[in-house]
Amino acid sequence: MNIAEIAEMAGVSRAAVSRYFNNGYISEEKREAIRKVVEQTGYRPSIQAQMLRTRKTRMIGVIVPKVASASISRMVEGILSAINDNGYQMLLAVTQNDPRKELEYLSTFHGTQVDGVILAGTAFTPEHRRMLQNSSVPVVIVGQYLAGQYAVFHDDYHATYDLTKLFLEKGRKNLGYISAIQQDQAAGADRYRGFADAVRDMGCGELAERFVTADFTVDSGYEKAGELLEKYQGLDGLICATDTMAVGALRYLVDHGIKVPEQILVAGHGDSEIARLITPPLITVHYSYEKCGEIAVQMLMEQLNQGGSAMKEVKLGCYIVDQSVKETL
Amino acid sequence: MNIAEIAEMAGVSRAAVSRYFNNGYISEEKREAIRKVVEQTGYRPSIQAQMLRTRKTRMIGVIVPKVASASISRMVEGILSAINDNGYQMLLAVTQNDPRKELEYLSTFHGTQVDGVILAGTAFTPEHRRMLQNSSVPVVIVGQYLAGQYAVFHDDYHATYDLTKLFLEKGRKNLGYISAIQQDQAAGADRYRGFADAVRDMGCGELAERFVTADFTVDSGYEKAGELLEKYQGLDGLICATDTMAVGALRYLVDHGIKVPEQILVAGHGDSEIARLITPPLITVHYSYEKCGEIAVQMLMEQLNQGGSAMKEVKLGCYIVDQSVKETL
DNA sequence: GCCTGATATGAAATCGGTTACACTCCGTAC
């Protein structure tokens, strides 16, 4: 079933059938004739032929490090819903935290494959920058800031700054910090910097050195909490770069008979479901992952439709979630 | 940059350039000449043109009810990894549990859009069956069994049967069950049937009526646990259709001063991270979601490459995870 | 009666590849 057959059956030209589907000039009679034939045959125009001819794929490429993650899957959900609302579809690629794969997918998408790209990167190399600058399709980066690029991300620095300040104001003066790798600008560097600056501003700069670096896993949080506690005796507060690490740390404390929150107060970042459900609940920071994805799509759509986006960088605010203060559920 | 320009620059025909990319007959000299021009120009064949001409998109459509879910995101991860290994890409669609959207995406994908479809459906209507039977591309259903269709799913019935038996053997004779809606064949009907048959087989058939139906949320689990406990006094065991519900139920019990597991033993299904991390940990059933996705892709690939798959229905086994018995972490 | 602009139409070019077909070499078997 192609457009020529439909045209013949309806007694019109191929152009007329095309106009029927694209709201072009067409008389009422022909419209009706075509409608009948289309209904009867169940004809649908070939998407590939349309893509080739119009040079639009109506697809957005989305590159993420993984998908089985509370934060990322929420972001993907937000992106997907916004993409569909705009009549686009999502081509999903997962890098499994392999920078080579990230570049590979980026380059695949650069061709004629998609109309735009949303990239949830972690660590950016010079090669990333080069590739992004030479991109033939618009790219929006989510979760990270990258100079000169369209991006939507969170205020990681102030999130951790405020969290640290809260801990100090609660009288927790012997803080420790479990960080993510510094190569991860947002979750690693920015959050740690928020912690370090806050303790300095509050007159206890020596705490800035009380940190260890963990992977993004529960087990690593467990292990590194042990290291930190051994190294620095008498900790009364522990701030972790992610909820996942914080859960691991919490389990370490519970396993070793340390009372939470009485002896040590624990916080993470991400407002994940588990942070609210674990006992005792974690103090955490709410990140609007869905919103982040939606805004990224909005920026992309403006570029696709108008050739440019009003917004170039969007920083989203965060707020602290402390269930010991206001009860949820 | 199109194939004609490359051909001219290399002093060969368009066919030769095409053969260069598709491992056709080509002499060493021409191959080298083309290689040089390609390297120099960074030329890449248009994917759209290839799709149009070859009638292959090298894309698999994946339809899921949502993505921000522990079980589904793991399945998507498994599917995606297997798809990429086979040189395909993933077009992802989320239905948000709307059956209309499910049909809509199914029909979109039926056209020329993708080479194959993986469908994680929940409730199948006659219209689903009709559409699946008339599908022009191979479809594999995951997570559910549907007569006559290629499918990979779990042994939900025996999972719950064994779990219930375990509870009874542990001396918990006053069981209650929190079910998912019966329209959901796997998580709803099959699991409940496993529960009901087990209690009957073990000589306490009257328990089969002790159930309520909840949504797939923590809050619903919380609420329904309350209803069940009010209705049936003296419960000493509670089996839930999903971990999420079980977590809600657990919180209800904790909030109401009921000791877990001493007074009431609680179990879910899914072996989610939260089931292991919550205190006290849930008894749960391990489902191989990644594997489920991988096998679905394998079945799809066999159909695409050989015109048919050796496997038609694959039922995956489950095993009970009980941390009170064998310690993890 | 003539001009203008909106509506309506089809022929044909175009998007960028793949591949069937015909044909030329060239080495080898008989």
Next chain:
DNA sequence: GTACGGAGTGTAACCGATTTCATATCAGGC
């Protein structure tokens, strides 16, 4: 010497749509 098969090549048809362009009709304004 002829037949044969495989390697290597180019021409041209084809995949299935959109869109430009030329043209036609008709209404209304003057």
